[in-house]
Amino acid sequence: MKDTELFAAALALKSPWYIKKIDFRDAAQGEKELHIEVDHHKRVKFEYEGELCPVHDHQLRSWRHLRFFQHDCYLHARVPRVKTESGEVRLVAVPWAEPGSSFTLLFELDVLKLMDKGMSASAVGRHYSFDSRIASRIVGRHVSNALATQELRAVKDLSVDETSRKKGHNYLTILCDRQAKKVVGVSLGKDQKAVGEALIDMEARGADRTTVRSVTLDMSRSYIAACESYMPQAEMVFDRFHLVKKLNEAIDTIRRAEQKQFKEALKHSRYLWLRNASKLSQKQQQRLDLLKEAFPNLGQAYRLKELFREVFDAAQFTKRLKPLNEWIKMAWDSGIKPIQEFVNMLHDHWYGIKTYFKRLANNAFAEGVNLKIQEIKRIARGYRNPHNFILMIYFKLGGLDLKIH
Template identity: 30%
Template sequence: MQSLTTTAHYQQLLGLPSTWMVENVDLSMTAMQVVIRLVYTGKNAICTECGETCSIYDQAPEQKWRHLDTMQFETIIIARLPRANCKEHGVKTVGAPWADRHSRFTLMFEGFVVQLLQHCSNTQAVSTLLGLSWHCVDDIMRRAVKRGMARRGDDSIEHLGIDEKSFRAGHQYVTIMNDLDGGRVLDVVETRTTKATVKLLTSLAAKQRKKVLSVSVDMWNPFAHAVRKKVPQADLVHDRYHISKYLNDAVDAVRRQESRALNTTGDKTLIGSKYAWLRNPENMSDKQRADFDQLMTCELQTGIAWSLKNMFRAFWVLTTRDAAEYFFQYWSDAVDRSKLKPIIKVKDMMVRHLEGILNFFRHRTTNAVSEGLNSKIQLIKASARGFHSFESYRTRILFYCGKLDMAI
C-alpha cells in the first residue's frame, strides 16, 4: 500500500477534481519512470454530448498519458475513464480532466511543449529533446492552433492583405490572409484561385467583413474577383512591393536581351551585372556605386530601363491622388518612348489596374506587413526543410505568425 503522504502529495500536484483520486505511485529506477495510477470515485458521470448527469455504465480500458517529468524521471498517468449511460446518446466515454480528447499527453505537458516550440522554431529539435516523434509534436501544435483559433474574437479588421506563398515545387501555392494593422496571419488556404480566396475571406465573421476598408493584393485577377464578391465595399489596393518586383523583373528581362545581343559581338559589359541593376542607389556601397556609374556611361538600353524603374519610386511619396495620376501619365509616356517591350508590358498591366494603384493614396496601406510575415514563413519552411502536407504547413504558419492565445 502506498503511503498516504506520497499519494496526497501527487493528488495536490496534479490538481485533480474531487471525483479522481491517486491510487498508487510507482517509481522504477531501471526505467527512469514514475507511474501514477488514478481511480474514479464519482457516483455519476457526465455525458460528453449533452452534459447531462448519468449513471455509470462501466469503465473504459486502461489508458496512459505522459505528464511533466518528476525530477529527471518520465512521469506517466494511468487511468480507466468511466463511461456514462446516457438515455439520449447511449454509452459515452467521459473525458479526462487532465487531457484533451484523443491526446496521449496531459494538458500541462502539452503546455510545456507549446512553450518550447514558441522559443525554438525547429520541431525536430523539440522532438529530440523530449523524446517524442515528429508526429506527436505535430499533433500538439495542431491542438494548440485549434485552441487559439477558437479563442479569436470578431474584432474589427480594417485593412487586410492577401498574398501568395510557394508551397512545393511545380508552381504549387498557398494563399495567406493577413491583418495589416495587427501584423498577424489570419488564415491560410491551398492554391491561389478565386474559390480558395473566397473561402479565406469567408473565414472572417460576416460583421468583420462589412467593416473592412481596404484589401492590399497583387494584380492577380482571382484575388480581385474574390474581394469584390465577399467584401465589395472595400477598396482594392495594389501595393508598391509587388509593382517594384514587376519592374525589377522587366529591367532584368531587358538586361538579358541586351546581354545576348552584345555577346554576339564579343562585348561582355553586362556579364555578371544582374544584381547591380536590382539595387537601389542608397543601398550601394561606394565601390558598387562607382562600378554602376561606369555601367551607366555606356548608354545601354538596360540603363534606360533602370532609370524608368527608379523614376517610378517617386510615385509613392506623392501626397495626393491627383498628383499621382498626373505623374503616372507622365511616366507612362516616357515608358512608351523607350520602346522597351518588357517595361511597356508592365506599364500596360499597371494601366489596367490603375484604380487599385491609386487607391494607395486613400489608405496608405501596403503589403509591407505581408512581406515581413512572408520572410518569417520562409524561415519556418527552411527550418523544416519543406512540408509533406498542407495542413502541417498551415499549422506552423498560424502557430508562429498568427499571434494566437494557445495557452492551456
C-alpha cells in the first residue's frame, strides 16, 4: 500500500477525495511538521443542501490534525465552491472538519476527550501549544451542537438546586432529571425567574413541564414559589438532608447559648453535637455522654436529633408518617425554644415533608452534581464567562451524545 493510500485510509477519505502529496517541512526550533495535501478528482459535482452542483472555483484551506508520532500534522485542501441552480456560489463542507473550523474532527475529538478526563482548557492549550480559549471554543461548539439535537424524554421527576458560580452572590440554578440522572436545565441566579428560565432551557429540547410529577428542593421561598407558579401539578418534596441541616442549626443555637455561660466546658464541642453518633470515636462519645449529663437541654436536643434521623431512615422501608408525628409531639413537649421553632417550620412546610414518605425522593443526586460542578470550577480556576461555565456543566453532566466514549 502506498503512503498516500495508507494516510487516506487513516483519514477515512472516500472518493472524490484523495491524498495528493505528503511531506515533512521544517518548523521552529529544528522540529519537523507533517503536511498532507488533499485534493478531489476532476469533473465531479458536490452536494450542497441536497442538490448536486458543479464546481465554480476553489478556496485554499488548512486544518490542524492529530500529531503523527511527535510531529504536528496539518491538512491542506482546495475546497470547492459550487454554483447552485439559483446562481448562488457556496463553499461545500468537507468530511474531515466542521464548517468554519481550523481543526479536523479527529483533533477536536481528542480535545474533548482530554477535557472529559479532567484536563483544564489551559492544560489542553499547553499540551497542544495553543491558546486555551481555542480548547474552550471547541468544547463550546460541540456542546451547543449536541444540545441543539438532544431530545429529552418525558421528564417526570426533577430536582432543583443552586450552586455558586464564583465568590460572592453569583449563583446558578440547576435542574436535574432524577430518573435519567443528568442536568437538563441551567440558568443564572437562584430566584423564581431563574427556575423559569431553566425550565425554558429544558423545554427547548422537547421536555414538557406539565408532565413533571415531583420536584425535590430545599425550602427556599423562591424555589417554592417557582414550583407553585410553573409546575402547579407537581408534588414538592423537601429534601431530608436539608431538614436535618435545619435541625442541626437549632441544636447549634442551643449550644451557643449555653457556651456563653460555660465557655470552657463546651469549648471545641460543636462537632460532637452535629455529627451522627455512629461516626464518633469512643473518646468523642465518652465526652459527649458527659456533656449530655451536664447540659440537659443540649442532651435532650441531641437525642431528638438522633431520633429524627432514625424516623427518616426507617421510612425507607415502611413509608410510615406516624413516627414523624410522634416525634413532632415529643419535640414540642421538650419546651426547648429552638426545637419548637423547628417544629413550627415543619408545620409550615408539611405539604412538602409528607410527600417524602410517599415518594422517598431526595436531592442526593443534585448535591452530587453540585460537588462535580465545584470540581469543574476548581480545575478551571473559575470562569469569568458564565456562558462557558454553563457549557462545561452540560459537557460533563448533561448526558450529551458527544461520541467521546
